[in-house]
Amino acid sequence: xxxxxxxxxxxxxxxxxxxxxxxxxxxxxxxxxxxxxxxxxxxxxxxxxxxxxxxxxxxxxxxxxxxxxxxxxxxxxxxxxxxxxxxxxxxxxxxxxxxxxxxxxxxxxxxxxxxxxxxxxxxxxxxxxxxxxxxxxxxx
Amino acid sequence: xxxxxxxxxxxxxxxxxxxxxxxxxxxxxxxxxxxxxxxxxxxxxxxxxxxxxxxxxxxxxxxxxxxxxxxxxxxxxxxxxxxxxxxxxxxxxxxxxxxxxxxxxxxxxxxxxxxxxxxxxxxxxxxxxxxxxxxxxxxx
DNA sequence: GCCGCTCATGCGACACTGTCGCATCAAGCT
DNA sequence: AGCTTGATGCGACAGTGTCGCATGAGCGGC
Numbered sequence: 001x002x003x004x005x006x007x008x009x010x011x012x013x014x015x016x017x018x019x020x021x022x023x024x025x026x027x028x029x030x031x032x033x034x035x036x037x038x039x040x041x042x043x044x045x046x047x048x049x050x051x052x053x054x055x056x057x058x059x060x061x062x063x064x065x066x067x068x069x070x071x072x073x074x075x076x077x078x079x080x081x082x083x084x085x086x087x088x089x090x091x092x093x094x095x096x097x098x099x100x101x102x103x104x105x106x107x108x109x110x111x112x113x114x115x116x117x118x119x120x121x122x123x124x125x126x127x128x129x130x131x132x133x134x135x136x137x138x139x140x
Numbered sequence: 141x142x143x144x145x146x147x148x149x150x151x152x153x154x155x156x157x158x159x160x161x162x163x164x165x166x167x168x169x170x171x172x173x174x175x176x177x178x179x180x181x182x183x184x185x186x187x188x189x190x191x192x193x194x195x196x197x198x199x200x201x202x203x204x205x206x207x208x209x210x211x212x213x214x215x216x217x218x219x220x221x222x223x224x225x226x227x228x229x230x231x232x233x234x235x236x237x238x239x240x241x242x243x244x245x246x247x248x249x250x251x252x253x254x255x256x257x258x259x260x261x262x263x264x265x266x267x268x269x270x271x272x273x274x275x276x277x278x279x280x
Numbered sequence: 281g282c283c284g285c286t287c288a289t290g291c292g293a294c295a296c297t298g299t300c301g302c303a304t305c306a307a308g309c310t
Numbered sequence: 311a312g313c314t315t316g317a318t319g320c321g322a323c324a325g326t327g328t329c330g331c332a333t334g335a336g337c338g339g340c
Contacts, residue, residue, distance in 0.1 A: 019287060019336045041326080055290045060327065062288090076216070076270065080298090080325065094263045103261055113253045121243055122277035123234045130216065130270030137262035159307045159316060181297080195319045200298065202317090220327085221297065 005032055012069050023047070023054045027062050031072065036085040037102060043084065077102060077131045093131035098139035102131070145172060152209050163187070163194045167202050171212065176225040177242060183224065217242060217271045232267055236276035243276065 009028050010020045030046040031038070038046075044059040063084060066072045074082040077095045092110060094103040107127065114125045134140075149168050150160045170186040171178070178186075184199040203224060206212045214222040217235045232250060234243040247267065254265045274280075 014337085017287080021288060021336070023289070039326095053290075056326095057291080057328075058289055065288095082326090094257065094261065094265070096263075097266065097269075103263055105257070105261065109256055109260070110253065112256075113250065116249055116252075117234065117245070117272075117274075120249070121234065121245065122280075123236075123243055123274055124280045125234070125272050125274040126237065127272060127274075129237075129273040132257075132265050132267060133269040134257075134263055134265040134267075140262075140264045154308085157316080161307075161317060163318070179297090193319075196297095197299075197320080198318055205317095 009066070009071050012071060013065070016069060018065060022051060023058050024062050024065075026051050026054065027059060028066070031066075031084065031086060036089060036104070037077065037083040038085070039081045039083055041081070073128065075129050075131065078133075090128060092127055094136075095131040095133055096136035096139050097133050098135055101136045101138075103136065149206070149211050152211060153205070156209060158205060162191060163198050164202050166191050166194065167199060168206070171206075171224070171226060176229060176244070177217065177223040178225070179221045179223055181221070213268065215269050215271065218273075230268060233271035234276075235271040235273055236279050237273050238275055238279035241276045241278075242271075 006025075006028055010025065013020055013024065026047045027043060030043050034043070034046065040059055040063060041056075043063070044054070044056050047054050047059060063072060063074070067074065070087055072084050073087045073090065074084045075093060076082050077093055078100070090107060092105040092107060094105055095101070096103075110125065110127045114127070117123050117125055146165075146168055150165065153160055153164065166187045167183060170183050174183070174186065180199055180203060181196070183203070184194070184196050187194050187199060203212060203214070207214065210227055212224050213227045213230065214224045215233060216222050217233055218240070230247060232245040232247060234245055235241070236243075250265065250267045254267070257263050257265055
């Protein structure tokens with residue numbers, strides 16, 4: 001199950017003229033194993049648990065490559081540090097500025113806003129990159 | 141005009157037990173003179189043009205103080221670097237991921253979204269901190 | 281199964297943004 | 311004018327991400 005996802009992603013890399021190395025395989029495995037919202041440094045640690053020789057910069061470069069393929073997406077939940085997740089789990093983020101809780105919200109909640117903005121400003125929102133800040137149920 | 145705004149802000153600082161120094165005065169002047177969306181480093185340069193001895197860290201600390209007073213607000217338009225603007229020019233930002241153009245949008249465009257999110261997720265959006273990414277009219 | 285081309289890697293150095301501790305200074309109250 | 315206390319300048323540091331370079335390894339072709 002996860003294996004086929006793994007192979008599909010690695011196949012995508014190969015199909016684009018990229019190469020599948022042990023570092024990349026380990027990184028994708030870490031991505032699949034992790035729940036959403038892992039930082040690059042986080043992933044580096046997980047990968048290094050298995051392959052200690054893998055360098056930070058390799059993680060960043062591989063994540064870039066995967067993002068170029070549309071396999072992963074990164075977003076910013078707060079100050080400093082982006083977080084990565086697989087692109088097929090696309091969603092928006094609400095972050096509580098008080099307790100830091102992250103609420104995931106399906107894209108379609110933003111559809112009306114997207115329509116309004118497109119109509120009024122001829123601007124096409126590509127949501128998901130930045131979180132919306134606010135207060136969660138407990139903190140407000 | 142701008143002078144009264146300057147004095148009002150400096151007065152606020154004093155009223156909260158803060159002190160009005162030449163560095164602070166210069167920083168607020170720079171803020172008032174600048175059009176919106178200046179970075180901290182940007183402000184540092186502008187201030188140092190008049191008072192070269194003012195240190196980077198003073199700029200950050202003063203901006204923090206002003207933000208605590210509700211005088212300024214900072215937001216993130218993209219990767220790296222926040223931008224500051226006066227709080228009375230509150231608005232949302234749409235940033236074109238292609239050309240970097242920034243479109244300012246009044247808060248009330250977000251009101252329906254805020255209602256939906258509050259109703260469905262009991263989450264109160266405090267918008268403005270992060271920009272919405274997308275494509276502007278020219279680039280789409 | 282080997283070769284060679286080219287991409288990926290490890291490494292260190294660097295850039296950028298922001299924070300902190302500390303000794304010193306000066307704003308503003310009295 | 312003096313004193314208290316907040317602000318400053320300075321340098322060091324942390325976190326995040328990028329880059330150049332020499333080396334190593336994947337994979338397509340034979």
